[in-house]
Amino acid sequence: MNIQRCLPVGNDYLLGLLASCLVALVILTEEVVTKGAPQVFTNSFLVEFNNDVTREQADKVARDHGFDNAGPLLRSKREFHFIHKGLPATRSKRSIPHHRNLKTDPQIKLVAQQPGYKRTKRGYRPLISKGQVPLDKTQEPTDPYFKFQWYLKNDGSMGGKPKLDLNVEAAWAQGATGKNVTTAIMDDGIDYLHPDLKFNYNARASYDFSSNDPFPYPRYTDDWFNSHGTRCAGEVAAARDNGVCGVGVAYDSKVAGIRMLDQPYMTDLIEANSMGHEPNLIDIYSASWGPTDDGKTVDGPRNATMRAIVKGVNEGRNGLGNIYVWASGDGGEDDDCNADGYAASMWTVSINSAINDGQNAHYDESCTSTLASTFSNGGGDPKTGVATTDLYGRCTKTHSGTSAAAPEAAGVYALAIEVNRNLTWRDIQHLTVLTSKRNSLYDGKGYFKWQMNGVGLEFNHLFGYGVLDAGAIVAMAKEWKTVPQRFHCDGGKINKTLAIPSNGSLTLYIDTHACKGTENEVNYLEHVQAVITLNSTRRGEVVMHLESPMKTRSMILSQRPNDDDHTDGFSKWPFMTTHTWGENPRGRWRLEVKFHVPGQNTGFIKEWNLLLHGTKDAPYKNLAAPDPHSKLAMVKKAHEDRR
Structure with a gap:
């Protein structure tokens, strides 16, 4: 059962050409998604x-x-x-x-x-609009809402921990403000007439796929439900020092509006064309939505949408690859973002959130595919959300959810791209891993501790590699050398029906050489996928852990108490982990499958395919590490010691 096979692929472009063959490995088919539910x-x-x-x-x-x-x-x-x-x-x-x-x-x-299928906005809250306050004329931005933007500068005055923020002032001090970088907000439209957005609006890169016209203005509703995209846009690119609302993370960057959420049901064609719209004009696509966060849905991109994403990372930005930033989900501890095929994709950057005192928000989902975190709510006052632009020239202080977290990350990436226009989509992910900080982030319930992987990188099941640090990512981006070519290795497969014990656990092993000696050799990991088919009497009770040869343990599926499925299970579902980043994949991988509550359920695992994605050559050997205690220095040393 310890099989070693290698895909005949040497780079991401060829992988893209094989996307139609790999569709069973990376997405749910239409039949699986809709099985057991009314068709629309x-x-x-x-x-x-x-x-x-x-x-x-x-x-x-x-x-x-x-x-x-x-x-x-x-x-x-x-x-x-x-x-x-x-x-x-x-x-x-x-x-x-x-x-x-x-x-x-x-x-x-x-x-x-x-x-048709449902896609929901993440973190929508009813509108609470506030009047503008007098200008505060200091060396900081003079925008009236800047003092409420604790996620940009946390001085502790709003119940938060001082310096627990995105450290954007350090990036701005280096001259990074996002010039000539465009972020597309894929959402319910943008109020591009808003005085804080209109001069940073990229009309050429915008489109309305809900109405099929080039004007993605939000549709009016009495409850202002379609304010979501406008709020996200302001987090990225609200203008500085103009006396209106607050300031964007990348206040000199551009935003494009892609209106695609505002219809009763989503289709694969609308999603695909949205994610593939103007890929050489758009650098970053920001998505604050996904499958329903009800703790029982297992869903992801369909065929055309997956083709669009793969095409974007391979061909977008004139071959450097588009960056897809995704909100990890608002299902809370009853959900797992590895059941969301968008957030759990290795081609997207999945962003979770924290509140201003360092805890995770109550709605945060956790999973091993989360790469990093930004911010959403304040801790002391639940009405202290993210201050940003709102519809019809107004401002709000109550934007929240992982919806608010993803655009902040997009703004940070815009700063990095401005200072190094040669950054690829993979460079952005490497920079995220190396510069994100633990800071004061912690799990308020004590479930998830910070851990160290096999090369010394600290991670957390809730927060990924920590909170994004704009100052650090900009400084490293300036000196960055593009990482080596990426390869995709089929590390082995177990294709046999095995019972999951009602009591105890089922443990499976794959011994892999990680395609050593072939054109797809992987020595330094980026993403790992465990493609699994299983059924059980209650899908939500299944818990799975994947352990690497360097003993890093990833919980690739947690209990989902609302998921009572007993028919569909998981069919070739790609559970993904980023926790083994930089590790050597060669050796024994261990998969443990069990039920959260013993003695009440039965089930079978029918297939486990181990897919390894990374580089043959050391990714950071050409980079200097000025700080001997930095993540970069530790990982370089671990790689050198291994050789």
Whole structure:
């Protein structure tokens, strides 16, 4: 059962070409996602032509059959998004007549009516607007809400711990303000007329995929529900010293609005085109949403969306790769963000949150795919949230949730990219690991302690590698040398049905050489995926730990008490950990599977495939470590000692 196989792939571009073959390993199929739940179908259709066609030719075919052509999928010359406005936006059954109508055209190869599914904003809170306060004329930003932005400068005055913040002033002092960097806010629209945003708005990079026009302005509702995107945008790029609201982390950067959340049901085509929109104009995509955070949903990107993300990291930013920043989720301790295929993807940067006294927020999910943390609520006063822009020129102090955390991270990355335009998507992840700080972060309930992995990197199951440090990441980015080529090794597979004991645990082992001596050799880990198929009488009671050869133990799945599934289980689900970053993968990997409460459930694990992602060459050998006690120095020494 200790099998060693290597994928015939040498880089991320080739991996992208194989995405359709790997879809079972990295996403849920449509059948698995919708099994056991009422199906919903939209009036959108994916139409694939036999040969390349122009936009005008596709428009004509759409008109001939009574459809509107909403445009190509990911700039394809064969795949297009057709909409039939005569059909209801959602219905319970597929429209066979409309499908047949399109299929009668000899130019068309494939027609797929798009299922609808739910995607929810993370951290939405009802609006509480406050009037502006007089300017505070100091050397700090003069914006009236800056004194409420404790996540930028925490002086302890709002019940927080002094210096527990993003350390942005250290980055600004180095001249980093985000110039010529664009972050796309994929959300419910942006109030691009807001006086704190209008001069930093990138109209060329913006689009409304909910209404199919270039004006992603939020749709008005009485409860201002669609203020979410505007609030996120202000965290990134609100202007400085203009007397309005607060200041953005990267206040000279640009924001683009991608309106894609504001419809009853999401489709794969809308998600895919949103994540692939203008990849050479957009540097960072910020997403503060995901599958429903109810503690029982297991869901992730569909085929076209996964293709868009893989294409973005391989080809976006003119080959450097787009950065996808994701809010880890607001399901609290009853959920696990490794059951969210967006946050748990190795192609996204999953960001959790902390409150201003160092604890995790009550809604924070935990999982091994979280890379780092930023901030959301204040601790002493639950109304002390994130101060930022709001709809119609107003301001708010109550933005919160991991929704608020992800845009802060996007702003920090904009600062790093400004000082080093050659940073790749992987460089951003390496910089995050090396510069994030433990600071004063801690689990208020005492469940998760800080641990050290095999090369001396400190991590926490809640906070990843710590809170982002803008000053440190900018300083290191200036001297950064791009990391070596990345490889993908199939480290081994157990393909046998084995019972999970009702009492006790099932332990499986894979001994791997990590593709040593082949073109896909991995000696220094980045991400590790345990692709698992299992079923049990109650899915939410299954708990799994993965232990590396260097004895780093990752809880890749925790108890989810609301998840009572007994039919779907997990089908080739890629549980991902970042906790073994920098380690040598060669040796014995140990998977432990058990039930949280003994004696009440039964189940079977049917497959475990170990996928190792990292470099053959040492990633930091060309970097100087001026501080002998820094993370960089410790990891370099661990790598040198190993050789």
